[in-house]
Amino acid sequence: MKHLFSPYEIKDLSLKNRVVMPPMCQYSVTNKDGIATDWHYMHYVSRAIGGAGLIIIEMTDVEPDGRITDFDLGLWSDEQIPALKRIVDACHQYGAKVGIQIAHAGRKAEDAAKPVAPSAIAFDENSKTPRELSTDEVKDMVEKFRLAVGRAVQAGVDVIELHGAHGYLIHQFHSSYTNKRTDEYGRDLTKFGREVIEAAKGEMPESMPLIMRISAREYVDGGYGLNESIEFSREYQRAGVDMFHISAGGEGPIAAAGRPGTHVAYQVPMARAIKEALQVPVIAVGRLDEPALANSVIGNEEADLVAVGRGMLRNPYWTLEAATVLRKEIDVPQQYIAGFPRN
Template sequence: MKDLFTPYELKDLKLKNRVVMPPMCQYSVSSKDGIATDWHYNHYVSRAVGGTGLIIVEMTDVEPDGRITDYDLGIWSDEHIPALARIVDACHAHGAKMGIQIGHAGRKAEDAEVPVSSSSVPFNAQSKTPRELTTAEVKDMVNKFRLGVKRAVQAGFDVIELHGAHGYLIHQFHSPLTNLRTDEYGQDLTLFGREVIAAAKSEMPEGMPLIMRISAQEYVEGGYGIKESVEFSKAYKEAGADIFHISAGGEGDIAAAGRPGTHAAYQVPLARAIKEQLDVPVIAVGRLDDAVLANAVIGNEEADLVAVGRGMLRNPYWTLEAGAELGKNPGLPQQYEAGFPRIRG
């Protein structure tokens, strides 16, 4: 039976366990240049020492005004490559595989003077009204994603994740709430996402998997649900997405009638539905900090990988402690053996 510490392989990606650190913005770029700092280095490398199988670097943006804030990471220039490569090399040295989430905040770019989006629909009453991208600009945006992926490959990442969730730009295109266009990108709401996937794959080695992160359910009035997300995910799978990272929400103010659950594993049914209906590997995420629960998600074959977010913000050694609790050896560093007597040797 599979468990949290069963190795996982897909194409050329070989993980020592099924624990994923999901992308979580650190808002820690020091000079607004988008270049990773020592904070990012220490943040990610400590989780590699802590036994994490796959670490996905936070949303890293394809243009300066594509960032949520001016203090987020960027990948719009070759100048960003060395600092990212330094992090990748150090994490590899401790046995972790490395992913990076490539994205664009769209209308949720808080520090952009005029954010851009699929349509001129503001996020909420307090947000700036975005400018609708022209058709030519959308095509140029696809190329910016391509160049971002090219740089990520040059930096040595093992897997690429595209951010199509949480109300950011790809999500803005495939959501009927935010895509009111009349051109080809409005007639086919998955076209932008599919073109970004194709562009990404054109720069990736054949054996490198592509992850698509989606919000499988919107929590606003008139928002889409699992039926619709299954359909647009099918289009993304056909375009070349190899793994789906299943989250939810983020597209607007949460309506009281559709408020998501706050209980443990509340998004796992969404991951299971995508996995079963598309026959595709999935990453489950959302309040899975309990090791026994995370292990059950794998053992019950509800997901192939489990992402632990806030739990890893609290404890970079979450994976080592999960191994101790479950009676598994997650590749404990020799230097820490005295602290984990139940999994020594």
């Protein structure tokens, strides 16, 4: 029977267990240059030592003005590759596989002098009004995603995740709430996302899977729901997405902020619905910190992988602890064996 510590394979990605560390922004770049620091190294490598099967490095942006803040990671320059490669190589040393989330914040780029977006609509009354991208600029943006993915591959990652959730640029394009364009990228809301997917696939080995994170629902009046997200995910699947990472919100409140996600496993039904509708592998996320609960999501075949965010922020060794609680076999670092007694 499948469980949280069953191995998992998709294409050439082989995971020792089904525990994922999801991307969580650290806002810890020190010189505003987008280059990973010693903090990022310790942050990710400690979770590899702690037993996670897959670590997805935080939102990493395709251009300087694509960052949420000036303290976010970037991959718009070859100079940013070595620090990421150092992290990836170290995580591999401890048995974890590594992905990276490639993104652009669009209208939610807080520190950009003038954010860009599909349409000139501010996120809220406290946000800057973005400049609408021209058609040619949209095409240039696809190229920026392509180049960033290529750099990630050079850094040695095992999987790419495109950020199409939480109200950032790809999300802004496929939502009729934020995309009011009249050109080809407005008439076809998934065109930008599909072109980014195709560009990414062109930089990736054929054996490397592509993940896309989506918001399955927008918690805002006039936003889309599950039926719509199933349909745009179908288009993205046809374009080349191999697995979806199912979150919610972003235009309006992000569910992780506690509105409306006030109960455990609140996003799992959406993950299960997309998995069943598209017959596609999915990652479930959202208040799954309790080991027995995370294990049940796999055992009940509601998702293929489980992402544990805040639980891993609290405890880098969450995965080792979960294996102890669930009485599952896991390789514990020799130096830590005394701390994880076997039952």
